[in-house]
Amino acid sequence: MSEKYKPNDATGIYFITISVVQWADVFTRREYCEVICDSLAYCQKEKNLTLYAWCIMTNHLHLICSSPTLANTIRDFKKYTAKEIYKAIQQNPQESRKTWLCWLIKSAGEISSKHEEYKFWQPGYHPILLQNNHIVDQKLNYLHRNPVTAGFVEEPEHWSYSSAKDYAGDKGRLSITFLQ
Template identity: 65%
Template sequence: MSLKYKASNPDGIYFITLTVVEWADVFTRRDYCELLCDSLGYCQQKKDLTLYAWCIMTNHVHLICSAPKLPDVMRDLKKYTSRFLVEAIKTNPKESRKNWLLWLFKSAAEKSSSHGEHQFWQLGGHYVELNMNGLLAQRLEYLHQNPVKAGFVEEPEQWYYSSARDYAGEKGRLEVVLLE
């Protein structure tokens, strides 16, 4: 992974995208979104993760965040959520795509020596330091407009798994520090 996609400034605010392997639509089920939200909340409480904005889409997650050891926090988040999301898929009696998803995650893991039986997230992550106000505003707008452009909602704040509610003056699912 090139340096431009790594968090090299410990005091920086970063736009990060985490993507499910093969862009599989996993976050179509509320249970899986809640598991990810709970994990993000844990990182906020125990690992000094500050969320400025976030959005869970069906197959990827956008975050605008900072943390003293951001690469370590993201590594731990991905490792934990990977294990628990795969287990949630395995044990969900309503999961009609169970065999296909598990096959997909297993196939991805077989291509990588750094994974166990299943790989949920794509390797690495896309880190962009938001060190200019214009870039920060552009990424914030992009993140909140993602569900609108995908055709899921008419207005950003209608998407439950996003900080757009907080920016619209409503209470969102996770605690965020609003950017001005």
């Protein structure tokens, strides 16, 4: 990972994107989104992750967050959620794409540089330091409008797995700290 995309400021607020291997649409099922939400809540409580905004799309998620140990927190988050989502896919009797998804995740692991048993997430998470209010507003708007742009909902706050509801004045799925 180049120096450009490392969280070098332990007090900084970052916009990050975490993507599924091959951009596979895994998060079309509620139970997989719940794994992400539960894991983010755990990281908030136990790993000093501060969430300012978040959005789960079908094949990636965006976070605006901070942590004194962001790289370690995201590493642990990705490792845990990969294992839990892979297990959830295997155990889901309603998962019509089970064979294909398991093959995809196992194949990605085999061809990875570490030759892992399976690989759910693409490498890296592309942290972008939010250095001024203009960039904060730009990334917050992009993150919340992502489901609208994709044609899934008419208004950002209608997307269940996003902090847009919080920013619209309602209570969302996860606790967030509002950006000033």
